[in-house]
Amino acid sequence: MTGQNMYLELENKDNVECIKGEVYLSDDISDAFPNKYPHKSEATVTCICIKGEITAEINQFPVRAKAPGLLVLLPGQIRELTNVSDDFQGEFIIMTRQFTESISLPEGFSTFMSVRSTPFLPLGERALEAILNHHKMLVGVLRNKDEGLNRKAIVKHLTIALFYGLGYYLHKVNNKKKTRNEIIMEDFLKLVLKYCKQERSLSFYADRLYITTKYLSVAVKNVSGKTAGQWLDDYIILEAKSLIKTTDMTIQQISDELNFPSQSFFGKFFKREVGMSPKQYRDTE
The missing domain is CATH 2.60.120.280 (Regulatory protein AraC)
Structure with missing residues (x-):
């Protein structure tokens, strides 16, 4: 809706x-x-x-x-x-x-x-x-x-x-002092929310946090148990699910909105993560 x-x-x-x-x-x-x-x-x-x-x-x-x-x-x-x-x-x-x-x-x-x-x-x-x-x-x-x-x-x-x-x-x-890794995790997710539609390279996020990609990956894994790459993929899937279910956009338009190189590439990525195609997901109740 x-x-x-x-x-x-x-x-x-x-x-x-x-x-x-x-x-x-x-x-x-x-x-x-x-x-x-x-x-x-x-x-x-x-x-x-x-x-x-x-x-x-x-x-x-x-x-x-x-x-x-x-x-x-x-x-x-x-x-x-x-x-x-x-x-x-x-x-x-x-x-x-x-x-x-x-x-x-x-x-x-x-x-x-x-x-x-x-x-x-x-x-x-x-x-x-x-x-x-x-x-x-x-x-x-x-x-x-x-x-x-x-x-x-x-x-x-x-x-x-x-x-x-x-x-x-x-x-x-909220007066507990945050660790360095917790601050990195929080700042990383803020950037992911802002840029995940355009940028899927971890180096993009690491550069903006002024740390190496390896440091970012270790910090995020230590805090959350999930890798930075998994967080990024999960956010893209969330964006895709929301667009598929709450808009009238075609699958091609959603693929373009999320900056995938092609609808086919988007479809394969979505099916790998969700277990069904974008169209099948749209048809589910």
Whole structure:
């Protein structure tokens, strides 16, 4: 499902409060994860986990979100929901890129930087209560249809307050000093996210990290157990799966988008990694 279609569906649901094209509040997890396969989204999603737990993969990393806690998904991340407990209960704030860009938080806002490496934040009961009270204020504003009320401005300021509050909690749990290898791993994956469609040579990434290809490979393997080459291939496959399932692009167009020399080369690479052809993957439910 494309982003635009997702927002149109949300606007027609009885359980959703929203400012169209900006921000949506829901208590249904399928609104936050509209596809059951890996997909890239431009939405920022905050999930307030009240009861139970969910597991997901975000940019290849497994994440377990167990209540009470807060899960944050950022634009451009490839996400896949893998399991939801029967007793799961949560509240979701879904923000379009247009909305988050209009907030004008500082470039490189530290909370976003922390969330990329720590998407789930366990909360104590008092912290959960504070965030739920904040959520109730958002619901109240969105339900108020008074034309004299500048709902968008109020929601913007409440959202800014939420992110700064989140930054406070993240600072408390993220004070462990990272090793040199962990920093290399983190910086490598940032580069992979940015350039994997164009560059598949490890030397390209090593050069930008000012280290040798061998040093990069050893550092990444020591931290993650996977080689740098495996991470690169996995990200390309994630991009391919997302494009195959969530766009109307032809296989040739996807091959070109991912900078493969030919559709045949792309098809062989995809089948080797996934076990089926791109067309077969598109036809799977």
